Amino acid sequence: MALLEIIGLTVKFPTRFGNFTATNNVSLEVQAGEIHGLVGESGAGKTTIGAAVMGLLQSPGYIGSGSINLAGENLLALDNNQYHRVRGNRISMIFQDPQTSLNPLLTVADQLIETIRQHSDVTADDARTQAIQLLEETGLSDAKQRIDDYPHQFSGGMRQRVVIALALCTQPELIIADEPTTALDVSVQKQILALIRTLAKDRGVGFILITHDIGVISEITDQVTVLRSGRVIESGDTRQVLMQPTDNYTRALMAAVPRLEQRLHRFNNIVTDDSIIDGDDHWQVDGASAKLASDWLLSGHQSSDTGTTASTTPVLAVKDLEVTFQSGQPGWFQSRSGVKALSNINFDMHAGEVLGIVGESGSGKSTLAKSIVGLVDPSAGELRFRGQPLPPGSKRHRKHPVRREIQMIFQDPYSSLNNRLTVEQIIAEPIRFYKLARNRAHIRQLVASVLELVEMPQRAMLKYPHQFSGGQRQRIAVARALVARPDFLICDEPTSALDVSIQAQILNLLKDLQEAFGLSILFISHNLAVIRQMTDRLLVLKNGKLVEISNTDRFFREPAAPYSQQLLRETPSLSHLNAR
Amino acid sequence: MLTFISRRLLQSLFVMLAVSLIAFALFRFVGDPVAQMVGQETSIEDQERIRERLGLNDSIPTQFVRFIGKLASADFGYSYRTRQPVSEMILTRLPATLELGFVSLLISLLIGIPAGIYTAIKRGGALANTLLVTTLVGISIPTFVIGIFLIYLFGVKLGWLPTFGRGDTIALGWWKTSFLTLDGLKSMLLPALTLGVYQLTLTMRLVRAEMQDVLKTDYIKFATARGINYRSLYFNHAFRNTLIPVITIIGLQLGGIIAFSIVTESVFQWPGMGLLFLDSIRYVDIPVMSVYLVLIAMMFVIINLIVDMLYFFIDPRVRLASEAN
Structure with a gap:
C-alpha cells in the first residue's frame, strides 16, 4: 500500500x-x-x-x-x-525560507521540545536529549552548545537544518x-x-x-x-x-531549462501562452513598428559611437574599486566601523561584450552594479566609462550623459514598475527626460514601436503594470531601459523572479537585442547555467573579492580558482541523468 | 544591558533638564512672582526685601541652577494659594492618581488583550464583530460623557456605586490607599472604567491587528503544521510576537492616562493630581504648575525607560545584540 x-x-x-x-x-x-x-x-x-x-x-x-x-x-x-x-x-512540512519559518522569540530548544512533547509522552529532559540527537543527525555538529540559541544566531543553511529537525522530531511518515x-x-x-x-x-x-x-x-x-x-x-x-x-x-x-554543459544560441520550442498577448491586439499607433524602433535605436548608437578610439578603449574600466558600508551609528567612544562590501576589484569591459558576474548571496554582485550605475558611492578606487572618469553617484550631475548611457534592469518586475503610471507613461518618461523625441506624436510612436520590439502588443501601452504577468512586466522594464538609447545595460538577476519558460523568453529577447544593437551588458546572476547561456566572459565574486575572471567557455571547461570549481561542482545539473 | 540603561539614563537627564528649563521659565517669567505673593498694602521696600531674599535679583543662569538644585533635593517651594509646601500637596494627591491609573490600565489590559486575541482568531464571528462595534462606540464618545452616563446608570438609577470621591482610605505611611476598603474599591470602579475605556479599545484593536499579521507568518504556519496545540500556538507563539508594538503604545498611553486624567478626575471629583492641577490653573498657582510639569515629564521618562527594558526581556535579538556590543 x-x-x-x-x-x-x-x-x-x-x-x-x-x-x-x-x-x-x-x-x-x-x-x-x-x-x-x-x-x-x-x-x-x-x-x-x-x-x-x-x-x-x-x-x-x-x-x-x-x-x-x-x-x-x-x-x-x-x-x-x-x-x-x-x-x-x-505529516510534517518544511518551508521555503528558513529566515521566516522559525519563531524569532523562542530558542531552538523551546521549539523542538514543545513539538516533541506535543506528540509523545516524554519528560522535558528526554525531549531535550532527543532534540540534541536530531540536530546532530541533521548536521549541527555542536548541537549541545547551540540548542539554547535563538534562530537569528544561526546562518541560513543551519536554520534550514533546524527546520528539518523540527519537521522530523515527531517521526512523521511523510x-x-x-x-x-x-x-x-x-x-x-x-x-x-x-x-x-x-x-x-x-x-x-x-x-x-x-x-x-x-x-x-x-x-x-x-x-x-x-x-x-x-x-x-x-x-x-x-x-x-x-x-x-x-x-x-x-x-x-x-x-x-538553461544547461550548464553547453551554450545554446537561443532557447527553442518554448511555451508561449501568455493569455494577454493573445486576443485583440490590432490596436496600433500610426506608423509605429518594431522596425521603426530598431532603426531609431541604431541611429542613436552611431551618433554616440563616432569616436575612433571607441573600439580600443574599454567601455568600462574598474580600478581598485572598494565599497564600505558604515554599520549603524558610531558608539560614543569608538570610531565608525564599516563592512567592506567590495574590495580591490579590477576589470575592464569591452564594447559589445556581455560580462557575467556570479557569486553567492552577500558576495557583492549587486553592490558592484549599484556603484557603477551611481546608487552607491565607492569608498575608494576609480571607474572609467569609455575612457572618461565616472564620478560617484552622489556627485554625478543629473544631466551627466552617462545617466542616459547606462541603464539598469532590476530583478523584481513587480516592484520596479510604478503601478500608478500607465505603461505608456512609464516608457515615455526616459524619452521625455533625455529629450529624445521631437514631439508628443513622436513619443507615442516610439513607445508603441519599442513595445513591439520587445514582443508586446502596442495596445499594452494603455494599461497599467498590474494587468501584466511577471514576464510581460520584465519586457516592459526592458523596453523602458532600451528607450533611453543606452550603450550599456546592467541586468541584475533579470530572470530570477520568473518561471523557466518565461526566463527562456526574456533571455532570448536580451540576446536578440544585444546582437541587434551591440549593447555592452553587465549580467548579474547567481545561476551559473543562465550565465553560461548569456555571457562572453565572467567574474566570480566571493565576500566582496574578485576570485576569478575568465572566458565563459573556458570557465565551464576548466575553472581555475578552487572556489569556482566548488561552485560548479555544487550546482545541480541535468548531465548526470545522461550518465547514470 | 547596563551600558544600555546608563545611556538611556543620560538621555533622560537631558530631557529632564529641558523640561525644567520650561518649568523655570514658567515660574520666573509668567507674571512677577513677588507681586503674586504679597498683598496690595505691602510696601515697595518690603517687596524689594522679599525679592532680595528669594534671590530674584541674581542673574538668570544662577537662578536656574538654584531652581534645578532645589528640584533635585525635592524642595518644591510653597503654593501661592494654600501657602503649603508644594511637595506635601503633591504627595497627598499622587497616590490617588497613581492608583486610578493603575486600575484603569489593569482593566484595559485584562479585557483588551483577550478581546484582541479573540477577535483576531475568530475573524468575522458574531461575537467578534459585536465587540468591535461596541468598543468603536466606546472610543467615539468623549470621556466625560461616558463618565456622566456611568454616574447616571450605576450611581443614580441603580444606586450601586458611589459617584464621587475616593471613599474610605487607609493610610500606609504617607500613602493613602483605597485598595484596602470595600468602599474605596467601589469608589474606584466608575472613574477607572471611564478612564480605561479608551485604552481598552486601543489595546484591543492594536492586539487584533498585530495578531492578524503574525498569524500570517511562516513560523505560525510551520507551528500549525507541526501540530502544536492551539492554545500554545495563539498565546505562546503568536501573542508573544505582537508584544513589542503593543507594549510601546500601551506605555505611551499609560503616561497619557496618568498625566491627563484631569477630565475624569473632575467629573468624579477624584482628589488626584489632575484635580490639583485644575485648581492651580484656576488660581494661577505657578509653583504647583511648574512642579506638576516636571513630575509628569519624569513619569513619561520612567515609563519609556521601563518599556525599553521590557524589549530586552521580550526580544532576544535586542538582548543579544546589546550583549555583543
Whole structure:
C-alpha cells in the first residue's frame, strides 16, 4: 500500500467571478522512503496540493472532490481536531525560507521540545536529549552548545537544518518540503538535498518535494509529477520523465531549462501562452513598428559611437574599486566601523561584450552594479566609462550623459514598475527626460514601436503594470531601459523572479537585442547555467573579492580558482541523468 | 544591558533638564512672582526685601541652577494659594492618581488583550464583530460623557456605586490607599472604567491587528503544521510576537492616562493630581504648575525607560545584540 495516495483531488477557491480551480483531478502516490517531486511553474497548483494534504488550505479554498489517504486512512474524513493531531505527528512540512519559518522569540530548544512533547509522552529532559540527537543527525555538529540559541544566531543553511529537525522530531511518515532550498546558496542547497536524501533512505520517510527547479528535481527525486494549471501533465520515474518526456509541455519545459554543459544560441520550442498577448491586439499607433524602433535605436548608437578610439578603449574600466558600508551609528567612544562590501576589484569591459558576474548571496554582485550605475558611492578606487572618469553617484550631475548611457534592469518586475503610471507613461518618461523625441506624436510612436520590439502588443501601452504577468512586466522594464538609447545595460538577476519558460523568453529577447544593437551588458546572476547561456566572459565574486575572471567557455571547461570549481561542482545539473 | 540603561539614563537627564528649563521659565517669567505673593498694602521696600531674599535679583543662569538644585533635593517651594509646601500637596494627591491609573490600565489590559486575541482568531464571528462595534462606540464618545452616563446608570438609577470621591482610605505611611476598603474599591470602579475605556479599545484593536499579521507568518504556519496545540500556538507563539508594538503604545498611553486624567478626575471629583492641577490653573498657582510639569515629564521618562527594558526581556535579538556590543 502506498504511504500517501491522492485520488482525483480538486481544490476550488470561490472568487467574485466564480470558482477558481486550483487543482483539477490530481492523482499521485508516494511510497515510504521515496522522494516525489512536484514540478511546475507558478500557478501550477504545487503548493495547493501540499496545503491540501496538510489540511491547511488557505480560506476560502475547499476540496471539491477527491480523497487523500495516508497509509490507507482517509484524511478528509477527519474533523479539525483529529486532523490537527495528524499534523506534525504523521505529516510534517518544511518551508521555503528558513529566515521566516522559525519563531524569532523562542530558542531552538523551546521549539523542538514543545513539538516533541506535543506528540509523545516524554519528560522535558528526554525531549531535550532527543532534540540534541536530531540536530546532530541533521548536521549541527555542536548541537549541545547551540540548542539554547535563538534562530537569528544561526546562518541560513543551519536554520534550514533546524527546520528539518523540527519537521522530523515527531517521526512523521511523510514530509512535504515546499521549495526547501530555493532561498539558499548552491553549496548549502547541495548539503540540504543530500540530507533529505539520507533521511528518506535511512528513516523511510516519504517526501513530497515541491520545487520549480528542474535541477533539484533531477538531483534527488525518485518520482516526479509535472503539473500545469492545476492538472497533472505527466508523472513517473524521474529519469524517464525528464529525459524522455512524452508530453509536449514537459518537452518545452525541459528545453527552456538553461544547461550548464553547453551554450545554446537561443532557447527553442518554448511555451508561449501568455493569455494577454493573445486576443485583440490590432490596436496600433500610426506608423509605429518594431522596425521603426530598431532603426531609431541604431541611429542613436552611431551618433554616440563616432569616436575612433571607441573600439580600443574599454567601455568600462574598474580600478581598485572598494565599497564600505558604515554599520549603524558610531558608539560614543569608538570610531565608525564599516563592512567592506567590495574590495580591490579590477576589470575592464569591452564594447559589445556581455560580462557575467556570479557569486553567492552577500558576495557583492549587486553592490558592484549599484556603484557603477551611481546608487552607491565607492569608498575608494576609480571607474572609467569609455575612457572618461565616472564620478560617484552622489556627485554625478543629473544631466551627466552617462545617466542616459547606462541603464539598469532590476530583478523584481513587480516592484520596479510604478503601478500608478500607465505603461505608456512609464516608457515615455526616459524619452521625455533625455529629450529624445521631437514631439508628443513622436513619443507615442516610439513607445508603441519599442513595445513591439520587445514582443508586446502596442495596445499594452494603455494599461497599467498590474494587468501584466511577471514576464510581460520584465519586457516592459526592458523596453523602458532600451528607450533611453543606452550603450550599456546592467541586468541584475533579470530572470530570477520568473518561471523557466518565461526566463527562456526574456533571455532570448536580451540576446536578440544585444546582437541587434551591440549593447555592452553587465549580467548579474547567481545561476551559473543562465550565465553560461548569456555571457562572453565572467567574474566570480566571493565576500566582496574578485576570485576569478575568465572566458565563459573556458570557465565551464576548466575553472581555475578552487572556489569556482566548488561552485560548479555544487550546482545541480541535468548531465548526470545522461550518465547514470 | 547596563551600558544600555546608563545611556538611556543620560538621555533622560537631558530631557529632564529641558523640561525644567520650561518649568523655570514658567515660574520666573509668567507674571512677577513677588507681586503674586504679597498683598496690595505691602510696601515697595518690603517687596524689594522679599525679592532680595528669594534671590530674584541674581542673574538668570544662577537662578536656574538654584531652581534645578532645589528640584533635585525635592524642595518644591510653597503654593501661592494654600501657602503649603508644594511637595506635601503633591504627595497627598499622587497616590490617588497613581492608583486610578493603575486600575484603569489593569482593566484595559485584562479585557483588551483577550478581546484582541479573540477577535483576531475568530475573524468575522458574531461575537467578534459585536465587540468591535461596541468598543468603536466606546472610543467615539468623549470621556466625560461616558463618565456622566456611568454616574447616571450605576450611581443614580441603580444606586450601586458611589459617584464621587475616593471613599474610605487607609493610610500606609504617607500613602493613602483605597485598595484596602470595600468602599474605596467601589469608589474606584466608575472613574477607572471611564478612564480605561479608551485604552481598552486601543489595546484591543492594536492586539487584533498585530495578531492578524503574525498569524500570517511562516513560523505560525510551520507551528500549525507541526501540530502544536492551539492554545500554545495563539498565546505562546503568536501573542508573544505582537508584544513589542503593543507594549510601546500601551506605555505611551499609560503616561497619557496618568498625566491627563484631569477630565475624569473632575467629573468624579477624584482628589488626584489632575484635580490639583485644575485648581492651580484656576488660581494661577505657578509653583504647583511648574512642579506638576516636571513630575509628569519624569513619569513619561520612567515609563519609556521601563518599556525599553521590557524589549530586552521580550526580544532576544535586542538582548543579544546589546550583549555583543
